[in-house]
Amino acid sequence: MPLLQQELAPNPEETLANYVRRVRMSLGLSQKELAGRAGVHLQSVGKIERGQTTRLKQAPKSGLAYALGVPVEYLDAVCKGVAVEAIASLKFCPRCWVPGTPPDPMWTTTRSKYCFACSSALCDRCPDCHKPVESLKFRFCPYCGQSYKK
Ligand SMILES: [Zn+2]
Ligand SMILES: [Zn+2]
Known part of the structure; x- marks a missing residue:
């Protein structure tokens, strides 16, 4: 699980x-x-x-x-030593992210909505089943098996 x-x-x-x-x-x-x-x-x-x-x-x-x-x-x-108030989400640029590599910290910052490099809207969920991204160590969504990056 x-x-x-x-x-x-x-x-x-x-x-x-x-x-x-x-x-x-x-x-x-x-x-x-x-x-x-x-x-x-x-x-x-x-x-x-x-x-x-x-x-x-x-x-x-x-x-x-x-x-x-x-x-x-x-x-x-x-x-x-501060509490995580706003839970940061795992986000990635659908164009720049190379699956299997760490996401750029500039994407995972809570305030980021767009890629700093190409200005694409960042993804924080599976494009197919819309479950939140659990880990960008995965290339594929663990729920539906679709690739995070098309
Ligand atoms: Zn980008
Ligand atoms: Zn999925």
């Missing part, structure tokens, strides 16, 4: 360390697997989960968000 976005949202008061560990475990990934998917060093994941890293640079942050299947805004929220 696909995980719901809400389950993956950070809890109030949750630290970056606890959050990353919780989502990683819920996905059944080892630290090494997470590091591999996120394109960061295993040591970096260890430091994050031990609470030694509390701020993330842009590149590891988007890598981790992608590997964990959560919006970058969730990681921003736990780093800053």
